Amino acid sequence: MLSKDFDFEKSIKELEKIAASLENEQITLDESIALFEKGVKLSKDCSEYLESAKQKIITLTEKESEDNG
Amino acid sequence: MLNTITVSQLNTYVKSLVENDPRLTFVNVSGEISNFKNHFSSGHWYFTLKDQNASIRCVMFRSSASRVRFQVEDGLAVVIKGRVSIYEKDGQYQFYAEEMHPIGEGDLALQFKQVKEKLEKEGLFDVTSKRPLPRFPKKIAVITSDTGAAVRDILNITNTRYPACEIVMCSVLVQGDMAASDMIKTLDRVYALNDIDVIIIGRGGGSAEDLHCFNDEALARKIYESPFPVISAVGHETDFSISDFVADIRASTPSHAAELAVPDMRELKNHIDSITNLLKSKITYKYDFYYNKLNSLDSKVSPTNVSRVVQNKQIDVDRIFDKMENRIKFILQKNANSASGLASRIDALSPLKVMARGFSAVSKDNKYITNTDKLNVGDNITVEFYDGNIDCTITDKKCK
Structure with missing residues (x-):
C-alpha cells in the first residue's frame, strides 16, 4: 500500500538517477547493493501507483469557484 | 399660385416617397468604406460608401453593427444590405445599413485574418512564450461542452493512458454568441485554482460558424494570460483557430489533446521494467566483477606459490638459526674462559x-x-x- 503523499514523478526520476549511478565504476559493492535495493523498491512502488490508479473526475461548479476564489 | 409648404413637410413627403418604393427598402450596395466613425456613446456607426464616381452617407445602428464580426475600417470593400431614407432634420439622403459583408472573402475568414494579424503583431503567438507540458500531470482542467463527443474522447483516452491524473470537468458553451464570454468566465475560475497542471480547451468538429467562437479576440487574450500550460483542440486536423495560436500547444483534435496531456501507462510500465532490468544487470555485473577479482586473488595463493614462499622463509629461518648458533657458541666460550680464571683465584685463597x-x-x-x-x-x-x-x-x- 502506497503512502498518500507518494510522488510518482519524484520516484521515477530517482529511479532513473539510480540506474545512472549504477553505471559508475567507482561505487563500492556495498553502495551498489544499497542502490539496487532502493531502485527495486522504487520500481515496485511506481508500478503499484500506475496499476492501482483510478480516474477521478470532479466538476467545476459555481460553488467550488466561490470557495476557491 | 402654388401651395406653400414648410421644409418639414417637404422632407416628410420625400421621405415617404423613398420609403414606399419597394426597390429602395431592401437593397444591396457595394462600395468602399471611408470616413468610418464608431460613435463612442451610442455605438452607432457612421461612414461613407463610395465608388470611383459617387458616394452616399451611411448609418448602421448599434443593434446591427454588433453583429458584424470583422473589423471595419476605411478602404474596406463591402456589400451592405439595407434601405434608403431621408434624415428629415437636414434633408440628407442616406443609407441605413442592416448587414455588412466583406467582398472577396467571408466575414469569418476576414475576422480570423484580422484578429490573427493583430495578435501576432502584439507577440501573443511568440514561440518564446510557449511552455512545455509537465511529464506527469496530476490534475487537468477540461474546458468543453459536457455533452459533446470531445469530452467523451478526452475522458476515455486519459483514463486508458493515465488514470492517475485527476480531471476537473468545466462545462461551457462551445458555439453561439455566448460561447466566448462563457469560456472566458470559466477560464477565470480555473485560473483561480492553484493546482492545475494542464488546461485542455476545445470542442469537436463542426461548421466554420460553430467553431468561430474560438477565434474571439478576448478569448484569445484570456488564454494567453493562463498561469497553466494550455492545449487548444478545436475541430478536426484541418481546422485552425485563433485559440490554437495563443495556446502553448495546438492539438489537431480533442483526442490528440488527451494524448498530448498525459503519458501512456503501458509505455511507462515498459520504461520502469527496462530500468529494473538495467538495475539487475548492473548489480550482476558488479557482483561478477568482485567475484572475478576474488578468484584472481585466490590464484595468487596457489600451492606452487605457497611452497615458494615457504622455501624463501625456510632460508631465512636457516640463516637466523646459524646466526643464533654462532652467537650462543661465542657466549659459551667467553663464559668458559672467565670461569677457569675464577677457579684459579679461588684456589689461591684456599687455606691449604x-x-x-x-x-x-x-x-x-x-x-x-x-x-x-x-x-x-x-x-x-x-x-x-x-x-x-x-x-x-x-x-x-x-x-x-
Missing part, C-alpha cells in the same frame, strides 16, 4: 695453599682459635699443618 706457605691453624675443643684470649696455660690445643696435626700443651702465655 696458605698453610703450604708456612702458616698453621690452632684449634681447641674442635674450634679454631683466632686470638690468645681464650687460651690459658695448661690448655690442650691442636696445631694443624698442611700435612698433619700435632697436639700441644700450653706452657706459657704472652699477650701483646
Whole structure:
C-alpha cells in the first residue's frame, strides 16, 4: 500500500538517477547493493501507483469557484 | 399660385416617397468604406460608401453593427444590405445599413485574418512564450461542452493512458454568441485554482460558424494570460483557430489533446521494467566483477606459490638459526674462559695453599682459635699443618 503523499514523478526520476549511478565504476559493492535495493523498491512502488490508479473526475461548479476564489 | 409648404413637410413627403418604393427598402450596395466613425456613446456607426464616381452617407445602428464580426475600417470593400431614407432634420439622403459583408472573402475568414494579424503583431503567438507540458500531470482542467463527443474522447483516452491524473470537468458553451464570454468566465475560475497542471480547451468538429467562437479576440487574450500550460483542440486536423495560436500547444483534435496531456501507462510500465532490468544487470555485473577479482586473488595463493614462499622463509629461518648458533657458541666460550680464571683465584685463597706457605691453624675443643684470649696455660690445643696435626700443651702465655 502506497503512502498518500507518494510522488510518482519524484520516484521515477530517482529511479532513473539510480540506474545512472549504477553505471559508475567507482561505487563500492556495498553502495551498489544499497542502490539496487532502493531502485527495486522504487520500481515496485511506481508500478503499484500506475496499476492501482483510478480516474477521478470532479466538476467545476459555481460553488467550488466561490470557495476557491 | 402654388401651395406653400414648410421644409418639414417637404422632407416628410420625400421621405415617404423613398420609403414606399419597394426597390429602395431592401437593397444591396457595394462600395468602399471611408470616413468610418464608431460613435463612442451610442455605438452607432457612421461612414461613407463610395465608388470611383459617387458616394452616399451611411448609418448602421448599434443593434446591427454588433453583429458584424470583422473589423471595419476605411478602404474596406463591402456589400451592405439595407434601405434608403431621408434624415428629415437636414434633408440628407442616406443609407441605413442592416448587414455588412466583406467582398472577396467571408466575414469569418476576414475576422480570423484580422484578429490573427493583430495578435501576432502584439507577440501573443511568440514561440518564446510557449511552455512545455509537465511529464506527469496530476490534475487537468477540461474546458468543453459536457455533452459533446470531445469530452467523451478526452475522458476515455486519459483514463486508458493515465488514470492517475485527476480531471476537473468545466462545462461551457462551445458555439453561439455566448460561447466566448462563457469560456472566458470559466477560464477565470480555473485560473483561480492553484493546482492545475494542464488546461485542455476545445470542442469537436463542426461548421466554420460553430467553431468561430474560438477565434474571439478576448478569448484569445484570456488564454494567453493562463498561469497553466494550455492545449487548444478545436475541430478536426484541418481546422485552425485563433485559440490554437495563443495556446502553448495546438492539438489537431480533442483526442490528440488527451494524448498530448498525459503519458501512456503501458509505455511507462515498459520504461520502469527496462530500468529494473538495467538495475539487475548492473548489480550482476558488479557482483561478477568482485567475484572475478576474488578468484584472481585466490590464484595468487596457489600451492606452487605457497611452497615458494615457504622455501624463501625456510632460508631465512636457516640463516637466523646459524646466526643464533654462532652467537650462543661465542657466549659459551667467553663464559668458559672467565670461569677457569675464577677457579684459579679461588684456589689461591684456599687455606691449604696458605698453610703450604708456612702458616698453621690452632684449634681447641674442635674450634679454631683466632686470638690468645681464650687460651690459658695448661690448655690442650691442636696445631694443624698442611700435612698433619700435632697436639700441644700450653706452657706459657704472652699477650701483646
